[in-house]
Amino acid sequence: MPKLPKPPAPLSIREFQAAANVSRETLERLEAYGALLRKWNPRINLVSRRSLDDLWRRHILDSMQLLRHIDPINVKGPWLDLGSGAGFPGLVLAIAGVADMHLVESDGRKCTFLSEAARITATEVTVHNDRIEALPPFGAVVITARAFAPLAKLLSWAHPHLVSNGQLLLLKGQDIDVELTEAGKYWMMTPRLIPSVTDETGSILQLTEITRV
Numbered sequence: 553m554p555k556l557p558k559p560p561a562p563l564s565i566r567e568f569q570a571a572a573n574v575s576r577e578t579l580e581r582l583e584a585y586g587a588l589l590r591k592w593n594p595r596i597n598l599v600s601r602r603s604l605d606d607l608w609r610r611h612i613l614d615s616m617q618l619l620r621h622i623d624p625i626n627v628k629g630p631w632l633d634l635g636s637g638a639g640f641p642g643l644v645l646a647i648a649g650v651a652d653m654h655l656v657e658s659d660g661r662k663c664t665f666l667s668e669a670a671r672i673t674a675t676e677v678t679v680h681n682d683r684i685e686a687l688p689p690f691g692a693v694v695i696t697a698r699a700f701a702p703l704a705k706l707l708s709w710a711h712p713h714l715v716s717n718g719q720l721l722l723l724k725g726q727d728i729d730v731e732l733t734e735a736g737k738y739w740m741m742t743p744r745l746i747p748s749v750t751d752e753t754g755s756i757l758q759l760t761e762i763t764r765v
Contacts, residue, residue: 582644723748
């Protein structure tokens with residue numbers, strides 16, 4: 553059996569700050585968020601325990617990289633983060649400065665964590681303890697998600713909540729080509745596939761001009 557490639561060394565806080573180019577204030581808020589995540593994770597299993605060994609790469613930078621492909625200052629209107637879980641990517645993006653961020657999570661315990669994380673980081677977000685299909689049409693300009701659902705299913709949930717010129721920014725894994733092919737049976741869209749900076753098998757999928765076939 554061939555040897556698996558050795559995983560990269562965990563990203564340090566300084567390396568993260570250099571890669572993400574965040575202010576000292578934002579970094580301190582992210583540190584507080586990370587500390588809370590480590591404290592709560594044994595109780596409600598927010599993320600895998602092993603992934604916390606490389607928190608700054610696997611979760612924080614992974615979420616932050618979305619901001620390289622959209623300028624939140626020039627995108628006016630609410631953002632909707634689906635299946636927010638521990639807050640990736642939505643809460644991280646809000647800590648980094650995205651305004652009017654709404655986090656959708658059906659698990660009440662995770663919503664409690666998200667509310668507490670927003671409180672200790674002084675971040676304005678709205679937490680919706682509900683299933684996305686139960687929410688009334690939202691009018692989001694940007695919808696984000698990470699490891700939430702296969703693309704065809706995700707589009708059926710997200711599209712009713714998106715303005716006509718809105719877009720999706722999705723953190724996806726190695727099966728994205730298969731997902732795009734399947735989704736193309738039901739949806740027309742303009743996709744842009746961008747390599748992830750944190751995972752050589754992952755991608756950022758940016759979708760615009762989304763309509764049903």
